[in-house]
Amino acid sequence: MSSKTYSKRSPGCYKTRMISRLASCSCGKLTVRCQGEPVRVSMCHCLACQQRTGSVFGAQARWPKAQVTIAGAATEWTRTGDEGGTLTHRFCPTCGATVYYTCDDFPDVIAVPVGAFADPTFPAPSFSVYEARKHSWVSVPAAAEHMD
Ligand SMILES: [Zn+2]
Ligand SMILES: [Zn+2]
Numbered sequence: 001m002s003s004k005t006y007s008k009r010s011p012g013c014y015k016t017r018m019i020s021r022l023a024s025c026s027c028g029k030l031t032v033r034c035q036g037e038p039v040r041v042s043m044c045h046c047l048a049c050q051q052r053t054g055s056v057f058g059a060q061a062r063w064p065k066a067q068v069t070i071a072g073a074a075t076e077w078t079r080t081g082d083e084g085g086t087l088t089h090r091f092c093p094t095c096g097a098t099v100y101y102t103c104d105d106f107p108d109v110i111a112v113p114v115g116a117f118a119d120p121t122f123p124a125p126s127f128s129v130y131e132a133r134k135h136s137w138v139s140v141p142a143a144a145e146h147m148d
Pocket of ligand 2: 044046048050058130
């Protein structure tokens, strides 16, 4: 087969229909099923993400809402971001783990903390934001785009 016969469709399109991942809280009562590859994976070093996660940075992946299926009860907590947008975090009322959140500036996008997938093979972040607040010992993937 010559290369001229290859489909122009990118491998990403094929994966979009094939891959399905499940994010879960610690106790398993709140889950989010995500179809296809995330549209964006980022890490955020801001102090709000540090406090929310209890870790020293947040890592999150985003999908179009239409590719996400949520199951289980969630409690909401809303905060106003630095640029005025409203972020609403949803967490399990039993174990307290945040399993997804939304931003009112992007209502058709669902963000899921990468740790909720409990999958060390999850794609690395492409964006590293709020590096002004980064702990000095945290290293960022070499290919990531850096933002203060
Ligand atoms: Zn739970
Ligand atoms: Zn943040």
